[in-house]
Amino acid sequence: MTTALTAVSFWLSFEALHDLASAHRLHGERAWAWPATVDAFIAIGELLILRASLMQRVDWAAITLTAVGSLGSIALNVAGVGASHDPLDYVTAAVPPVAALLAFGVLMRQAHGFLVSRQSVLTAPPVPSAAPVTAPVEAQPAQESLESEEPVHSPVDKPVMTEEPETVTEPEQPPGELTQRERIDLIVRALYDSLGNRRPGTRHIRQALADAGLPNSDGTCREARIRVETAEPHLRDLPDAIAA
Template sequence: MTKSDAERAAVIAAGVVIVVLTAAAFWLSYAHLADVARHNGLAASPERRWAWPATLDLFIVAGEVLMFLAALRARTDWWAIGLTVTGSLGSIGLNVAGVGPHQPLLHYVVAAVPPFAALLAFGALMRQVHRLIPDTAQHLAAVAAAEPVSVERADQPPAPAAPPRTPELPAASPVPAVSVPAALIAHARKVADAHHAATGQLIDSATLRARLGVPAPLADAIAAQLT
């Protein structure tokens, strides 16, 4: 087993544990918030009592989905982080407040642990995702010294031959080759795969140029290698 395979297996195992932990924490927190609603005005309506916690927990779910999508695009979505943190802190606060005054300390701890554990678990998952999708600028700096691979411009026609009987006109200059580091092509392929998973569309040269921060000729050459 290679190092890459071992890392992938570890991330999958951690992801399964985190999903199970998050599901259990959400269920415990949701059920406790339903009890809080029952003791605070919704005792006569079981349907509303069980729907009420969703007005808070769905903010957490929406924020986590947006954070995961941003991570796949190698970006940081502060709005999504704000939704997740606000929803989580609100859930922790309401779970603790629902215990009531003058209760043993462990009662408050038991109420606070599920939403706090869910927040920490998702944070750990996002840390692994961001490590597997390295920052583009750092990756380009790391592969700058890699051995280049000569790639001909795929979008340029061959240079026309000089017309006969006009020797005074110089022949057109040949299209220069664009040198692309092999590691950069591999990284661009990961970016293209993430783009396809997020949008359902193949990545184009303009998007590659924006994501990788490279000149247009180099982006064209990379795009030609990915097709």
């Protein structure tokens, strides 16, 4: 309904401005194109205001553009009536541009609410959720290596080695003692947020890992991104970030 109201309001405003242009030496395509030089500023200004609100800032240039386009459209619609003794003639002429401004503003507000709600859904999962994916994988080699070393030791050391796998539990270590793969996955997962909800490219991942002093080959970068996106499938739907 908001879209229909916006379309009808702009159409009525265009019709009035078209008639004004036709009465002042513009005909054919030029008479139809001329209203866009006035009413189009309303749409452009409203879209720039939507963009600024999504970026959580105020764009005074966009507000000024919308105000100038709206006032100009209203003034020209009213001027097209000419001399009249009936005030309702001027009210009728002013209604379409005012309705176009308000209806398009409501439409942009609805679009803003939809985009903000979608953004909150995409950013809902916490960053540490990627850690459980790699923790069990790191624990198995540690236990297998301890078990494989048992036959090498003398029988005197056997009672001691059978108890060590129970006390050495790497997945239960404090967060400050993460394995190398866990650190890589956490750095890669953080890139999705730092890039503004976009999928990092191999160059982004390689630079971040190099800054952290971690392995950063192309294969390591791709495997880390696959692990993170397997844990959080919604990350695959994000747009790709453009590498600088």
